Amino acid sequence: MFTVPPSKKFLYLGVMSQRAAVRHADTPITLDHDMHAFPRTGRKLTVREFADHVSETANRLWAAGVRPTEHVAIHKTSNFDITVLACAAARVGAVPAMLSPHLDGPTVDELLRRLQGPTLLTDEAKLTGDLADVDLGSSTSRVLTVAGSGPGAIPLSRFAGAPERRPVMLAPDEPALMTHTSGTTGIPKLVVHSARSLGARGNWQNKVAGFIRKRETVAMHVSYVHSRMYLGLAVLQFRGMPMVFMDDASPKHVADVLVRHRPGVLETHPNSFLEWEAMLDDPRRPISNVKYFNSTFDAIHPSTMHKFLHATDRDHPVFLQVYGQSECGPLAARTYRRRNALKADGRCQGYPTPGMAKYRLVSRDGKPPTKESPGYIDVSTAGRALTYHGEAERFDKQVIGEWWRGGDVGYRTKWGCLHLLDREVDVIPGIDSTLEVEDAVLNRLEELTELVVVPGPDGRAVPVVCTRDDKPLDPTRWAVAIADQPPLAEPLHRTLAELPRTATAKIKRLELAGLLAVSAPTGGEHEGPSEAPDDPPSL
Known part of the structure; x- marks a missing residue:
């Protein structure tokens, strides 16, 4: 087995599980779902099996033509197998570019073109769904599917049994991973990480994990395309902490x-x-x-x-x-x-x-x-x-x-x-902090499941509220809760599903404000708490 001397300064995703398996091969990884790319694995695997999946997938990617420094865009249905695909791409020296499953087709198309002809790793659900109207022939160099098929796409399973490849590790300051910003302020930006920058972040998080004195099971629900997922995997695998991942x-x-x-x-x-x-x-x-x-x-x-x-x-x-x-x-x-x-x-x-x-x-x-x-x-x-x-x-x-x-x-x-x-x-004029207002009111009203304060079409601060079971908000309780807060417009009642959110569940505040402007009544009136419709209009 080819091994690479570990370094605390750098984090190489392609070999981290292989290294961790030297001491913690049997550490369990439990999922609440089946992996699309590895349907026979089931919902329980070990660090060693995770490393083996990474190695086998890397062999297939190489056989498919993926080479060092190339970009591999990963955009598929949300699933833990995304982490294996990212680590496998890194193992052949390619640069995985993580595109959230929640991005729409036009946004994915824009990011693919920005990557200048990457390999796209995806699945049939995306090809027939969000990407159905995207001209992948002009925005990618090849399309590989890990589950199902699609026009012009090559199933990665075709390369099963490909010869074993030694891992390729680029220089520590070369691009090693791309994630994107939350997209709360427009088209996401592709953030380029290196083995050195990832290593520095991993060291910080490893110090935090060091305060956990006993072996605890760790349960996580975190976006598979966020850098936090890969730093978490590295720290937990190297420490031999049992993991449970929820989709x-x-x-x-x-x-x-x-x-x-x-x-x-x-x-x-x-x-x-x-x-x-x-x-x-x-x-x-x-x-x-x-x-x-x-x-x-x-x-x-x-x-x-x-x-x-x-x-x-x-x-x-x-x-x-x-x-x-x-x-x-x-x-x-x-x-x-x-x-x-x-x-x-x-x-x-x-x-x-x-x-x-x-x-x-x-x-x-x-x-x-x-x-x-x-x-x-x-x-x-x-x-x-x-x-x-x-x-x-x-x-x-x-x-x-x-x-x-x-x-x-x-x-x-x-x-x-x-x-x-x-x-x-x-920032909204007249309000020191919208987050501070939200903190105070959420603490006072148990019935709220979300509160977001954004600027309305007329510049006033508009509170958008979600309630438990979507029940109407009591106007008297609302008035008492905001009595000591800065001036607010009448609250708009929405369901949580109607609020635009990022892969990490952040509310897209600018997009929400824009949607409110589009749907604002011509008379400038605001929907009050007692007037929330049973089926509120879509934002």
Whole structure:
């Protein structure tokens, strides 16, 4: 077996599982679904079997003509097999470009063209669905299917039994992986990571995992196309932590999975935690054995953390909130406990890790950054990405020497704690922080499952609300809940399914605001809480 001397500085996706299997070959990986690309595997495999799937798939990709430094776009139906495909592409020295299953056809077409003729790894469901009207012949060099078939596509199974290939590892500062930004502000940008930048992020996350003193089962529902998934896989496999990956995020299903496996660690997107509050009343108490909760990707509401921390029987449970961006990785973190989660300021992101990350605040108006006049948050980390593929000038505009200006605004407290108020594009005049308003109101109204404050067609701050079981919102309770908040327009009642979201369940605020502008009544009236229709119009 060919092995590569490991290095803590670099993370090579193509060999990480092979390396981890040297010590933790039998560590279990459990899924809540069958893998499309490996239907005979079932829902239970080991780190060794994962590594074998990566190696076998890499052999097939090479036999299909994929070569080092080429781009391999992976866009298929959501499934854990996406992680195997990405690692396999990396193993032959290609650069996997992860395109979310949630992207629509025109967006995928634009990204494929930006990649300049990549190999596309997909499946029949995508070829006959979102990609049916996309001219793949002009935007790709070849199309390979891992499940089913399609016009002009070659089944990857045709190359089964291909000769074994040794892994190819590019230089540590060469492109190694592409993920895309959330797309909350338009067409996603393709973020280019290297083995060095991934290694720096992995080291940060490995330090965090080091606080888990015993071998705990880790349950995750995380986007398979996000860099966090690959860093998580690396850390968990190298530490020999049993893993459970969930594809179905519906609260009832998640509760069933958690009851079956009783994990000690639970990680998902902030908005998924918010939805999962619905399972906290389950008499089986699915959260009872969780000691560590982890939420990355976006801000999370204090009331949500409070509820989960009080739903477990474990002593001294911890909720970790991490602030970072796709371009720079994790920057700051803060832990919450039962005693302080509800009292905590949800805008507080904590402190950067000494020696690994730092930040500065830069005035936007000539005044020292404060809550009332927040400044740009510039960050410096070893895990900063290389560039935006095909949009280098756009990336470089946000680089200021060692600093990265990501578009968030905030301020520093007298204790040195970083407070994130909003993205600059989401700032609404007259409101210090839309996120702060959302935190406060969600804490006061148990019936809310989501609240997003966006600018309306007339410039006023419009709260868009979702409720449990889509029941009408009580106007009296709403009035009391917002009495001490900045002026808000009448709330618009929508179902959660109507809100445009990213692969990591973030609400696309700009798109939502645009949809509200399109659907606004000509008279400028706003839909009040007592007037929410049984079947609200689509956004």
